Amino acid sequence: MSVFAAVMTGKGTGAISTIEVFGDSAEAVIKRIFKPTGKKTAILKPGKILVGVINDASQTIDQVTIGCEGRNNFTINCHGNPLIVEMIMRLLSKEGAKLVTTKEFLAKTLRAEKRSNTIGIEAKLAQIRAKTIEGAKIIANQIDGGLSKKTTEWLQNFDAISLDGIKKEAEWILEVSQTARLIIGGCTVVIAGPPNSGKSTLLNCLAGREKAIVTEIQGTTRDWVSAECELGPVAMKLIDTAGLGQKLTAGAKDTIGRAAQQKSVQMLEGADLILFVIDNSQAAKQVDEKLIGRITNKKVLTILNKCDLPAKFDTRKLPAILGDTVEISAKFVTGIESLLKKIQEVLEVAGFDSKQPVCITKRQENLLKQLKKAKSKSDGASIITELLNGRLGV
Ligand SMILES: Nc1nc2c(ncn2[C@@H]2O[C@H](COP(=O)(O)OP(=O)(O)OP(=O)(O)O)[C@@H](O)[C@H]2O)c(=O)[nH]1
Ligand SMILES: [Mg+2]
Incomplete structure (x- = not known):
């Protein structure tokens, strides 16, 4: 029996803050702390949004909406005062939820639901980093397409492609990733001279x-x-x-x-x-x-x-x-x-194709560098498998 909770919105004051709660006893935890408006108990059906209050014993903390994202996954949308967020997080912890970071939370939920491979999860976690819309597009395209698709294709057609062919592609991906890095993270332009x-x-x-x-x-x-x-x-x-x-x-x-x-x-x-x-x-x-x-x-x-x-x-x-x-x-x-x-x-940023495969984390970059130097096809296969499904590292 485990429950995890994380604040999904940025630090500081905002109109609304979102806390996500996930795990096999998440429903029981939400039922203990949430009282729906006009009803005695909450019926938490996936796809439903409920309005009500979060109570710590007899003390109301905030009026909230609860989003039922899945059987074990709920969002608490409360007012964006950091003190309210802190009180709800403390209450969740008191009710047995393990408080984790956004990154840990996403890694757990996406893995548990088998919705993404490691590259996809890394892309979802990296989305927050993009400095421009083009950068956000490049990252979003890696979730199901881009590098995620390319590595899946390599593994699916492994017998039909030569190791040299894969190495050349890995080299190309590393090269275009330099430009992608500038579009995603921004670039430093120094004006110098006499x-x-x-x-x-x-x-x-x-x-x-x-x-x-x-x-x-x-x-x-x-x-x-x-x-x-x-x-x-x-x-x-x-x-x-x-x-x-x-x-x-x-x-x-x-x-x-x-x-x-x-x-x-x-x-x-x-x-x-x-x-x-x-x-x-x-x-x-x-x-x-x-x-x-x-x-x-x-x-x-x-x-x-x-x-x-x-x-x-x-x-x-x-x-x-x-x-x-x-x-x-x-x-x-x-x-x-x-x-x-x-x-x-x-x-080289003009006309950059945001759908092409690029690496967006150090883990991916290191593995592509290893792939570029792979000595045998079996080495290549294990590096590609690690790239697609290995341990997360952003
Ligand atoms: N005619 C003309 N004068 C310029 C131009 N650009 C800058 N200046 C003048 O050149 C002088 C120096 O300009 P700055 O921008 O301070 O030069 P800087 O390279 O930052 O100088 P430092 O900080 O001292 O290294 C100023 O009097 C500017 O008005 C230009 O395109 N044409
Ligand atoms: Mg100057």
Whole structure:
């Protein structure tokens, strides 16, 4: 005899909170604490919604609705005051329910009802993480389609497909999952470049508001400034950094300036995309050689800013890694459409097929990496079985 209860709605105050109760004695627990309006006892038939009150002995805690989701599964929809939620959870615990997290609860109910394989359960648990609608679609498509369907197909047709074929597909899935990760979780775009090139002006322009201070004085930005914006299917966290001097950190004369530049270099490490802003109206070199070593393996787009002024910068001097350029004037908001298009191209997020198989958890990623290196077909089969039905790990 076991009963589990979990709060399914987010923390904090809301209009309504939902608590789910599941287990073979869930009905008995609900009957003990719930009194339906106008009736002596509750008849909890699957599919029914009942109105009434939750009582702790003679004390009423809240007026609620009870949703009868299944024979052993009920939802208590109470008012969204965290204190009410806490009182109901305490009462459930007193009545013998084990209080668990949302993740544990979903894992238990979905497993018990055999409604999903492990990939499907992981997708259901991950749905809350999506930053954009496109991201939510990618995750939802993995429940019955996507990776769930692909692994089922591999197992069903195992004798007919070669191990090499499966390995190639696993490699492809891992590759497209990088893009899926950006669409689901959002991406960090770091705006970097020499002082006074217009980085903060660009941040403000992309954010649509005056987030960062802009002046004609070099070294205006010290602490990094961030702003969120959505671009097509992807949510971007834009980070404006302090200007990088000719000799990177060693070149900064003052202590604060040096610390600010060190922070800028650190920020580059966490970037999914670097927008390297150059002042196109200046002939100076503007790119520190030391920087190049730090941004290999990174996606970089070079922005030639201040294109409203006569061009003096020689783009032939740009190192290959900074070669892909876009001309804009952040101050006069020209070239921004092309820049946004180019960002989507570089991130490879435009036109992403949300139905394709992708991995959305570390467990799935590790198993696909193992599959890519599988030495025999039997190894491959056990990895795929683990992927589809192994222990949960989000
Ligand atoms: N003409 C012109 N001026 C610009 C443009 N973008 C920025 N500026 C000017 O250039 C100066 C520096 O702009 P910021 O945005 O503060 O430059 P920054 O790269 O953030 O500078 P630091 O924080 O000091 O590294 C300001 O006077 C801006 O008005 C542009 O597209 N055209
Ligand atoms: Mg600035």
